[in-house]
Amino acid sequence: MTAMTLHILKPSVNNMAVRVFVRAAKLNFVEDDAWGKTRSPEFLKKNPAHMTPMLEGAGLPRGALWESCAIMAYLANANNLAKFYPAEPARRAMIDSAMFYIIGTLYPLVARATYPALGFPQYPGEVGATSLEQSHKDEAQKAATEAIAEPLEAIRQFFIGAHPFIGGASPSIADIRLAATLEFLNAIDYKLPAWASQYMADMESALGAAYSEPAADVRGYIAYVKAQKK
Ligand SMILES: N[C@@H](CCC(=O)N[C@@H](CS)C(=O)NCC(=O)O)C(=O)O
Structure with missing residues (x-):
């Protein structure tokens, strides 16, 4: 399975949450340090809210997803990780x-x-x-x-x-x-x-x-x- 890309800012706890989760869940990902890039035309085209963490990967309706909790919930759902996010x-x-x-x-x-x-x-x-x-x-x-x-x-x-x-x-x-x-x-x-x-x-x-x-x-x-x- 192709690795998804997680655009992150290292000092941020909003980012830390998703960075911890992808490691704990042993998901296949690459990190892109978005320091200084979030307001660039290229980033804004993907994400007009200029926010990290931002997930980019196949299967996302708009190609990208932001908001730490939404990203963790999506990845837990997509990978059947009920241990982290119960299905019931x-x-x-x-x-x-x-x-x-x-x-x-x-x-x-x-x-x-x-x-x-x-x-x-x-x-x-x-x-x-x-x-x-x-x-x-x-x-x-x-x-x-x-x-x-x-x-x-x-x-x-x-x-x-x-x-x-x-x-x-x-x-x-x-x-x-x-x-x-x-x-x-x-x-x-x-x-x-x-x-x-x-x-x-x-x-x-x-x-x-x-x-x-x-x-x-x-x-x-x-x-x-x-x-x-x-
Ligand atoms: N509620 C959002 C907050 C995200 C957020 O505020 N991200 C900041 C870093 S803490 C950011 O990427 N700022 C860069 C910018 O606005 O250009 C979440 O939990 O993901």
């Missing part, structure tokens, strides 16, 4: 619900809390992207940081419960998305609750190099950014 509708719905909650509620807070420290641009309309004084931006960043605890606890209570992972005994694509998201919190030395620190350790131990290798790119970027500030 109600169990699958829980994974979908967790992923949408992570992407729609948790990640925007993590982005507002960490992007200023990471040197990433914030989204239009957010305080951090305005010309307001720094004190307002600091206040917004603090509010976002404080708000992270609530969705995190909801995820623990509702999706993880008594099991080690959202997927139950083994990590699902929602777990991969959650763990990758939490990696960025190291940029602000966020103190995770004890259960979440244990969860992160369990994820890395369950997935091994499939997790550690892409995580090293994110961690390396965070270490670089922190070193610049010293």
